[in-house]
Amino acid sequence: xxxxxxxxxxxxxxxxxxxxxxxxxxxxxxxxxxxxxxxxxxxxxxxxxxxxxxxxxxxxxxxxxxxxxxxxxxxxxxxxxxxxxxxxxxxxxxxxxxxxxxxxxxxxxxxxxxxxxxxxxxxxxxxxxxxxxxxxxxxxxxxxxxxxxxxxxxxxxxxxxxxxxxxxxxxxxxxxxxxxxxxxxxxxxxxxxxxxxxxxxxxxxxxxxxxxxxxxxxxxxxxxxxxxxxxxxxxxxxxxxxxxxxxxxxxxxxxxxxxxxxxxxxxxxxxxxxxxxxxxxxxxxxxxxxxxxxxxxxxxxxxxxxxxxxxxxxxxxxxxxxxxxxxxxxxxxxxxxxxxxxxxxxxxxxxxxxxxxxxxxxxxxxxxxxxxxxxxxxxxxxx
Ligand code: GMT
Numbered sequence: 001x002x003x004x005x006x007x008x009x010x011x012x013x014x015x016x017x018x019x020x021x022x023x024x025x026x027x028x029x030x031x032x033x034x035x036x037x038x039x040x041x042x043x044x045x046x047x048x049x050x051x052x053x054x055x056x057x058x059x060x061x062x063x064x065x066x067x068x069x070x071x072x073x074x075x076x077x078x079x080x081x082x083x084x085x086x087x088x089x090x091x092x093x094x095x096x097x098x099x100x101x102x103x104x105x106x107x108x109x110x111x112x113x114x115x116x117x118x119x120x121x122x123x124x125x126x127x128x129x130x131x132x133x134x135x136x137x138x139x140x141x142x143x144x145x146x147x148x149x150x151x152x153x154x155x156x157x158x159x160x161x162x163x164x165x166x167x168x169x170x171x172x173x174x175x176x177x178x179x180x181x182x183x184x185x186x187x188x189x190x191x192x193x194x195x196x197x198x199x200x201x202x203x204x205x206x207x208x209x210x211x212x213x214x215x216x217x218x219x220x221x222x223x224x225x226x227x228x229x230x231x232x233x234x235x236x237x238x239x240x241x242x243x244x245x246x247x248x249x250x251x252x253x254x255x256x257x258x259x260x261x262x263x264x265x266x267x268x269x270x271x272x273x274x275x276x277x278x279x280x281x282x283x284x285x286x287x288x289x290x291x292x293x294x295x296x297x298x299x300x301x302x303x304x305x306x307x308x309x310x311x312x313x314x315x316x317x318x319x320x321x322x323x324x325x326x327x328x329x330x331x332x333x334x335x336x337x338x339x340x341x342x343x344x345x346x347x348x349x350x351x352x353x354x355x356x357x358x359x360x361x362x363x364x365x366x367x368x369x370x371x372x373x374x375x376x377x378x379x380x381x382x383x
Contacts, residue, residue, distance in 0.1 A: 001368060002031040004079050006072065007091040009038040011205055011234065011260055013285035014119035016042050017173050018091040024361040026050045033083055035075050041262060053079050069095040073102035080112055086372050089115045093122040094132055097139035113144035113375035115368060120282030123156050137161045145371035147171045150304030153282040169367055173285050174360035175292055177352045180265045182294025187270040192256065193229040198334050200228060201271035203264055203286045206236025213245045214277040214323050220249040221327030226334060230255045233264060268293035273330055279320050281305050288355055291347030296340060298330050314347035
């Protein structure tokens with residue numbers, strides 16, 4: 001297959017998954033063309049059969065908000081025409097599904113089919129907003145294939161966007177379980193924390209939905225009971241609030257803000273516990289990365305997280321905002337080495353058995369091939 005892939009290239013789970021999938025496809029012999037405003041952050045080194053097309057933007061003074069949706073549509077159109085793409089696969093509906101539909105309209109009968117993979121807030125938070133709902137629904141419904149990263153997200157899409165359940169395939173996120181693994185060296189433990197300190201870790205884009213202030217509160221409760229350090233990885237609008245919370249609780253000297261980091265697989269194996277107290281999480285890729293790295297998880301029971309983290313086996317899931325409950329569970333795991341080991345091993349096993357690239361990528365491959373085939377048959381019924 002020749003596939004055009006559009007995603008958000010900066011930090012974020014949807015871009016991480018899109019890039020990993022593109023690389024995996026290329027390794028399986030497919031040709032992959034990333035089309036976006038910047039090179040996806042996890043693309044890194046050179047990969048055979050992987051190409052990157054930067055979306056050209058005209059910054060004319062009249063444009064207070066440059067029309068990226070249109071520029072992306074043109075870039076997808078050009079890539080599809082020049083490289084004879086068999087499929088356009090967009091990750092995150094807004095505005096990518098709309099741009100892909102426009103590109104397809106411009107290409108006419110010969111245009112390739114579009115697969116839209118829904119990731120989370122494109123449905124639950126941003127997509128549902130009145131300013132986006134109608135166009136999101138319109139664009140998703142015009143994709144020839146629709147996938148969601150969890151059953152939860154499928155249910156939300158059916159409920160709120162008028163998509164028939166049978167038109168949505170749930171394909172979970174995945175990771176390279178050789179890249180994310182326990183006991184990886186160097187894990188930098190000695191530079192992150194003092195000997196004897198437990199390491200609690202959080203990775204996110206620090207948006208309000210992540211409730212990073214709860215991460216700090218849970219940590220403060222744990223730090224009252226045992227020597228501990230909190231490693232905060234990522235950056236975003238709520239970072240100042242997290243810092244303020246640390247200062248207010250008198251733990252700022254034990255909270256390390258590392259900022260954005262490309263290679264979290266080098267740090268997660270140092271974690272004794274991973275915290276993800278999000279308000280909403282359609283999947284929770286960061287929790288999966290932590291589990292694969294051997295870290296037990298304390299998170300919320302919202303959205304798709306229960307489909308990823310088995311409650312009571314690899315971690316604990318509690319109601320959003322239940323800081324006391326999450327603190328108690330964190331202390332329980334960290335102060336019981338037998339339970340910690342059982343949780344760590346169970347999380348790793350779930351990651352390998354249900355979410356490894358080797359298991360999930362062929363599902364995507366098969367799905368994309370079916371969409372291409374169905375589209376071809378509809379276009380040329382007598383072929
Ligand atoms: O939807 C978002 O907030 C952005 C998106 C991203 O690009 O990071 O995150 C979503 O997609 C991830 C990858 O599929 C999921 O692991 C996250 O749970 C999901 N975020 C939310 O639902 C808040």
